[in-house]
Amino acid sequence: MKLKLLFFLIIVYVIAGFGWWSYSLIKFSNNEYKLKLQLLEKDKLSSAWKMVEVGKLNQFVSSQADTVVVNDVKFSADIEQMNLFLSKVFHDRFILIVNKGKYPVATVEINPETVKKLQKELRLKKRSFAIEAILLTLLIATGIFGVYYSVSIVFDLNKQQNNFLLSVTHELKTPIAAIKLIGETMLKRKLPPEKQEELLGVILDNTTRLEDMTENMLTAMQMESNKYNIKKEELNLSEILENVKHNFALKNNMLGEIEEHISFYGDPVLLKMTINNLVENAIKYSDNKPVELNLYEANDHIIIEVKDQGIGIDPSQRKKIFKRFYRIQDEETRETKGSGLGLFIVKQAVEKHKGKIIISDNTPSGTVFTLQFKALD
Ligand code: ADP
Numbered sequence: 423m424k425l426k427l428l429f430f431l432i433i434v435y436v437i438a439g440f441g442w443w444s445y446s447l448i449k450f451s452n453n454e455y456k457l458k459l460q461l462l463e464k465d466k467l468s469s470a471w472k473m474v475e476v477g478k479l480n481q482f483v484s485s486q487a488d489t490v491v492v493n494d495v496k497f498s499a500d501i502e503q504m505n506l507f508l509s510k511v512f513h514d515r516f517i518l519i520v521n522k523g524k525y526p527v528a529t530v531e532i533n534p535e536t537v538k539k540l541q542k543e544l545r546l547k548k549r550s551f552a553i554e555a556i557l558l559t560l561l562i563a564t565g566i567f568g569v570y571y572s573v574s575i576v577f578d579l580n581k582q583q584n585n586f587l588l589s590v591t592h593e594l595k596t597p598i599a600a601i602k603l604i605g606e607t608m609l610k611r612k613l614p615p616e617k618q619e620e621l622l623g624v625i626l627d628n629t630t631r632l633e634d635m636t637e638n639m640l641t642a643m644q645m646e647s648n649k650y651n652i653k654k655e656e657l658n659l660s661e662i663l664e665n666v667k668h669n670f671a672l673k674n675n676m677l678g679e680i681e682e683h684i685s686f687y688g689d690p691v692l693l694k695m696t697i698n699n700l701v702e703n704a705i706k707y708s709d710n711k712p713v714e715l716n717l718y719e720a721n722d723h724i725i726i727e728v729k730d731q732g733i734g735i736d737p738s739q740r741k742k743i744f745k746r747f748y749r750i751q752d753e754e755t756r757e758t759k760g761s762g763l764g765l766f767i768v769k770q771a772v773e774k775h776k777g778k779i780i781i782s783d784n785t786p787s788g789t790v791f792t793l794q795f796k797a798l799d
Contacts, residue, residue: 425573429566429570433563433566437559437563440559441555443555444551447551448551448552451547452544458540466530466531470492470529473504473507473528474497476507478495480498481503482504482507483499483503486500488501488526490525491528492528501528504528505518514536516530517530518530518531582748586763590635590761593635593760594635596759598632601625601628601629608621635761639763641767642766652774655690656685657685657686657688658684658685659684659685659717660717663680663697666698667680667715670701670702674710674712676712677713678715678727680716680717686724687798688775689775692775693775696793697715699764699768700768703760704729704730704791707733708730711788714730716729722796723795724794724797726792726793727791727792728791729784729790730784730789730790732789733788734783740781746763747763768791776796778794779791
């Protein structure tokens with residue numbers, strides 16, 4: 423949140439800076455234009471006096487010369503010659519206006535073309551400053567956004583990896599501690615056979631948990647580096663699901679209908695892991711409420727549904743939960759165990775079988791994970 427605010431402030435600062443910069447340049451161009459007009463006005467006055475000065479020296483005299491008045495001064499001159507002089511010496515910046523009277527009265531005016539040229543120059547300058555400012559702002563804002571994006575990815579990954587380490591160490595510690603305690607107890611005391619059997623069962627449960635976890639970690643890492651060697655074969659999906667259901671039924675109430683003899687072409691290990699992960703989540707995030715596992719064929723598709731009555735998943739989180747290590751909330755604030763790898767594997771596995779995952783709300787509460795695969799012909 424702080425990082426977002428910092429980058430937002432930097433972007434605002436850059437936009438304000440470039441806004442101010444282009445505003446100043448445009449203002450400067452306006453002033454420059456006004457100054458040039460003032461200079462023209464001054465030059466116009468001196469050009470008129472220059473005409474008088476040259477005229478008085480009879481420099482404009484020819485066979486068509488007549489008495490001309492400029493700035494109330496009379497002298498003999500040929501208007502044609504005066505025009506030629508004006509355009510040559512003052513580079514067409516001024517024109518001569520002659521009013522006929524008793525004597526022709528000549529006044530020097532600024533050439534409208536010169537003013538038009540200055541106005542065009544001003545327009546072009548303003549436009550180029552505005553375009554430059556917009557382009558630079560966009561460029562810098564894109565750069566800042568790019569940096570923000572990369573930094574936030576590194577931040578998120580770092581946070582998720584910390585969460586992962588925290589949860590994994592916790593997940594490893596619990597079964598190891600249980601196995602150690604049972605081992606110590608069995609060593610110290612001679613226990614009746616039925617008690618021994620019970621404790622061996624607990625050891626088996628815990629080693630299965632450790633095995634599942636290491637299997638998940640290994641598969642996730644292989645998938646991440648594209649090294650998972652998928653082994654597809656024609657298999658009985660109904661049997662795989664029945665098996666998973668049977669195993670979970672030992673510790674949780676499992677409902678649902680599994681249609682018989684549904685064949686599929688896929689990787690049995692990966693598919694089993696996928697259903698295992700979904701059902702395990704369903705139990706975990708519903709506080710051991712009954713979980714429904716369905717398998718059926720509809721419209722040339724194989725549908726697998728895992729429905730729970732748990733805490734549900736907010737729609738804003740439904741895309742994120744498939745990311746590696748992603749877990750909703752912080753490790754410190756949550757109680758459920760997990761590594762954030764389960765759904766990453768589910769997504770990869772479903773993609774490898776060209777399937778689709780849909781998350782929806784269950785009624786009255788909880789989540790439905792629906793997997794869709796194209797059925798065998
Ligand atoms: P984890 O090991 O944390 O369960 P997963 O990748 O399996 O990792 O799931 C990612 C996150 O998605 C979980 O931490 C949990 O917050 C959320 N989640 C997954 N399944 C469910 C579910 N059935 N109900 C509610 N939340 C779920």
